[in-house]
Amino acid sequence: MTVYQLGPEHVFPPPEEAEPDGLLAVGGDLAPERLLLAYAAGIFPWYQEGLPILWHSPDPRMVMLPADLQVARSLRKRLRHPPYRLTLDTAFERVVEACAAVPRPGQDGTWITAEMIGAYTELFELGFAHSVEAWDGDRLVGGLYGVSLGSCFFGESMFALASDASKLGFAKLVKQLARWGFDLIDCQVHTQHLERFGAQEWPRARFLEALQRGLENETRRGCWRFDPDEDEQST
Numbered sequence: 001m002t003v004y005q006l007g008p009e010h011v012f013p014p015p016e017e018a019e020p021d022g023l024l025a026v027g028g029d030l031a032p033e034r035l036l037l038a039y040a041a042g043i044f045p046w047y048q049e050g051l052p053i054l055w056h057s058p059d060p061r062m063v064m065l066p067a068d069l070q071v072a073r074s075l076r077k078r079l080r081h082p083p084y085r086l087t088l089d090t091a092f093e094r095v096v097e098a099c100a101a102v103p104r105p106g107q108d109g110t111w112i113t114a115e116m117i118g119a120y121t122e123l124f125e126l127g128f129a130h131s132v133e134a135w136d137g138d139r140l141v142g143g144l145y146g147v148s149l150g151s152c153f154f155g156e157s158m159f160a161l162a163s164d165a166s167k168l169g170f171a172k173l174v175k176q177l178a179r180w181g182f183d184l185i186d187c188q189v190h191t192q193h194l195e196r197f198g199a200q201e202w203p204r205a206r207f208l209e210a211l212q213r214g215l216e217n218e219t220r221r222g223c224w225r226f227d228p229d230e231d232e233q234s235t
Helices: 030-039 074-082 091-099 114-125 165-179 190-197 205-214
Strands: 004-006 023-029 054-056 061-063 087-088 129-135 139-149 153-158 184-188 198-203
Touching: 030 114, 030 198, 054 165, 061 205, 074 165, 074 184, 091 114, 091 129, 091 139, 091 153, 091 165, 114 129, 114 139, 129 165, 184 205, 198 205
Parallel strands: 004 023, 153 184
Antiparallel strands: 023 054, 061 184, 061 198, 087 129, 129 139, 139 153
């Protein structure tokens, strides 16, 4: 396999040519056009400060179907009467910055660089990126963000400063995406946390086929809001 060096043109090699660890290409930029092209091809950036941009397409791919959401009994009870106020697209940049700043077990530093924060904030301003916020009063205590194209949502990162804050936000988002007719959520790589919610590892070929079908649908672009008449009693 070969790791490709990207030039100024907004093109990518086929994702099937990625290294066994998922690394496909190096370089390029984080312009909105390139990022959207990457997601549409099943590719995403993942690198650390001081390194060139690294583009990945792992095999297998962690994927969740919104209809397959699994919520533990204790979390279902909290979802019916959330201890936090849950919102959509209210504090996008703050969510991304918090995802970058909150320490994670087993990780030294963050892959969410200042360049990444700026790039995804621009995608948000263009209506392609979205965030979920969990509020305790006026304090942001949890959240997550990702990118939306067609009927696909590409999860990027989440954080929590209070018990179950990000879990409740994620569960409510998945239920809302199901209500809107989304076909899949790209979770990128395996974690036990995502597996407990019902995500599964798919061969990359299966993911790419499902992705292309999802991209045939219209993108729900712009500012998102949770349905006001949502009935959590059904969870």
